[in-house]
Amino acid sequence: MNLIVIPGGAFVENSYLLNDGISEELILIDPGSQINEIEEKIKKISFKKLVIINTHAHLDHVYGVQYFKKKYSAKFYIHEFEVPILNVMVEASNRFGLEEFSNPEIPNVDSFINDNEILSFGGFKFTSLLVPGHSPGSLCFYFSKQNNSNLENEFIICGDTVFAGSVGRVDLTGGTNMEDLVGNITNKIMNLPDETILFPGHGPETQIGIEKKSNPFLLGYI
Template structure:
């Protein structure tokens, strides 16, 4: 597996590039802004963008999606409960964040437990509502990209439409924490952690 982080935009969102060693195809997780920077990084890794997987529909995680779709025909994956908001610029905050209407079509609507294959890689989709109704975490190998559900020593906001404090706590404790303690957490913002550290040190849990 080939893996890189590119932190983008004024909100410091983490975009993750996950590449297949076999096929040199890349999955882009949450390309939130700065298309040219992400694209340049992918090229420097010798990869070709194949799919985009979104952890949720908020503008700071989707701002460069349209550029990748236009240039590469990249397919867009998002949980079925976030697909409608992804296609509505008022709901996905792109108008307020970027002054630009972005109504993005979901090519594939995901469900809990879905698996996406890319070369030798298998991405497991874990539905973790709480930040949004259709928020997901994405596990591949020993890493998990947690979007805005679980951060290093924190959790995602629950005061947006579709948010729920009770749901996010349940998602973390009953979904994320069932995986191995050594699983590395790569969140939507800030630095990585592990499930073990979050169980031990996260003040919200």
């Protein structure tokens, strides 16, 4: 299995490249403004088809989508509730006023991902989990052993829902409130096995069991 994390940009956003090591399809998750760093890694992997899947549409996660979509004729997938956030990429860029986010191009969505869909990409089968609160269509992608018999560890690419020791902000575009976010994290993620690894949109990986015990935002809910 290949799972490469590529942190980059002003908000040190994590983009992920993954496939099962056999498939000729490569999954690119949340390509932000670290386009050069992602390109470097992609060049070293042999594949035939690239697919771009986003956890959500905040600019630091979506800025690079159009570049990779064009360059590799990649299809782009996201939850439909993120479209209003995609549509204000230019306004978000103006607000940040950072060179790395200049002239963003809004990518066309090729297909929408619903809650609880089984997706087949990159040689994996994985489940989409809608976990709103940070943004209305925030998706987590759950790679279970049940659906992938060769997997050593179960894992979730969880975007900006939950981080090591923290949770996503609710005061950005499309956010709701802490109670909503924490409730959704509790119901959709924290009921999965403790040893499941979480790969968040910012910062280091963690584990469900660790966050259950020590994440100050989740204590009291679980």
